[in-house]
Amino acid sequence: MTITEIAKKSGVSIGTVDRVLHNRGKVSEKTKLAVEAVIEKYGYTPNPLARTLKKNKPFVIGVLMPPPGTGSGYWQMIFKGMKEAESELSAFGIKLEFEYFDRTEYGSMTKASQRLFEKNLQALITVPIVPQEAEEIFSHIEIPYIFVDSPLPRANPVITIAQNPYRGGQCAGHIMKLLKGSGKFSVLRFYKDSYNLLERLRGFTDYFKNDTNCQVIETISPNGTNQVIFNFLDNLFKSEPEINGIFATHTEGFIIGQYLSYTNRKNKVALISYDMQEQNRNGLMTGNIDCVISQRPEYQGYTSVNEIFKSKVLLQEIPQRIFVPIDVIFKENAGEYNPIKL
Template sequence: MLKVTIKDVAKESGVSIATVSRVLNQVGFVSDEVRARVLATVERMNYQPNAVARSLKSDKTNIIGVIIPDISNPYYMTISKGIEDQIYQKGYNLIFCSSDESQEKERDLLQLLYGKRVDAIILSTSGGNEDLIKQIQKSGIPIILMDRKLDNMDTDFKIDIVKENSVRGAYELTKHVLELGHKKIGVVNGPMHISTGRDRYEGFVKAMKQYNLEIDTKYIVDGHFTQKGGEEAAKYFMTLPEMPSIIIAFNNSMSFGVLLELVKNGYHLSKDINLASYGELEAAQILRGTDIIYVRQNPYRIGETIGGIIIKKLVEGKRDTTEVFEFETELLVYN
């Protein structure tokens, strides 16, 4: 079936294309009789206006592009829910893209969203695309950084960012582990080219230095911020002559991978080995007696804050303001 065009609607209604356009866009004068006839034809023919064409005319799409590193991570989905709850009521919708922690894919997605004329972009960056981000922002499309910051950016370049104090969160988590008496600690960190990977490792190092403990690099593993990375890290620790007494995983996906692999191999948490997680573990809530230590994050509040920035820029017209929010985390234990 051929797609119905505005030209088809005009012909069937016995009016000009301009008249159909005035009816659909609710501008200019059209008699009640003609308006009713055009709308009836639109409904009968199931005509769908061309959104791209309309956006070119209005210079507005009411679409916000969101680029996240892992679309399966509940942390980012909760942030997205917070954003959507703020902006949907203002007539905006979200479209999601997953960069899979790839700088190249992130670059392609940024160019795609720029070409689609989205009204704003929310980005949890995998790094390395600072020049393109700067170019898009200067073109008039606001970019709000989510969870992660940029590197190698000009000091005079201003960009909104909503993130956590990852250094402090990782420091407090490691400090608590050390206070429990653990000395042999396995660490599953994220990639060091990503700001959260560096920041959380910095917090770990800070705590270790405070307790005058040396860092044994054979107990440090890059888990790539993924569940699979956590699983592979746990497998690696099992091959060592001496297992760590506790594993710290510096995001929720890696923590779940570690937990899954340990349980699969018959390890009993709090008896055979312990686990500390930067981020909540939904699975831990159904397990008893695990004593998993975790950093509780605030993803929904982060999303609400980002949504508020979007509204200020696109609805209230405050495009020249730049806001930086940094949330603190809380340390808890699953009993």
């Protein structure tokens, strides 16, 4: 029952009901008893959305992530989804405050979190891609927080919105098996300790663990200019000339595809990459990449803001985990692929 309905049944004004509910202002004992009798008989559940609008105060959500301009467009897509949700919910006081960190510089995430926590936050969205720092930050955080992009086992977020990285790695293994049948495959990544990348490696490796005709090797490339990566790949193929498949566990597969094309290795070496950003889409269309696995970054960003809104403003129950679908993209469906909100 609403305040308006209680007022009608009690024969008093809405303001009088409000004063009784919040125990403020002058209300006669007789009127108070009449209002309380109606509430006891019919019940009353406050409308959290109306209460938020009445307060006319912003609900500030902090966002701790890499700069949108990094990650070859991947973080820009997550940022875009968050900003779209912020725009749609602006009438309800939702406001995002961003701080950015460099995942290649240890300590950067901690410093960015300290800057962010100086602001009046009600909740936090972050990507736990520097596990050691993230675990320390979230061991003593007092506001609700949620993860996007990657889970992190030793943390307790309100919700995690991410793909299952182990299953993503298994899918990549299945695709590689279809493409090449057998051979020596390299699982390549830039970032040594990132939990989701390690899980993709584990899933891919486990897919072939009982296949004696296939060998999986782990390779970690320096994250630098194209030339730095090209030099690393030169050395990799000198030491492992029999490689006939590469699984790039993150966004930069298009760089590997360019290398394979420039060195005339693409006809021999299959390439699977993560993330459907524009350069990887182009790589698919030109044949430099055989397959891309997408994890819908725009959807992740958009949903993260909406789930906090539902949980902390509307006081609705939300799931502990939203599993992002594993989208498999080939040249034949790359042109039309456009991940939509679920």
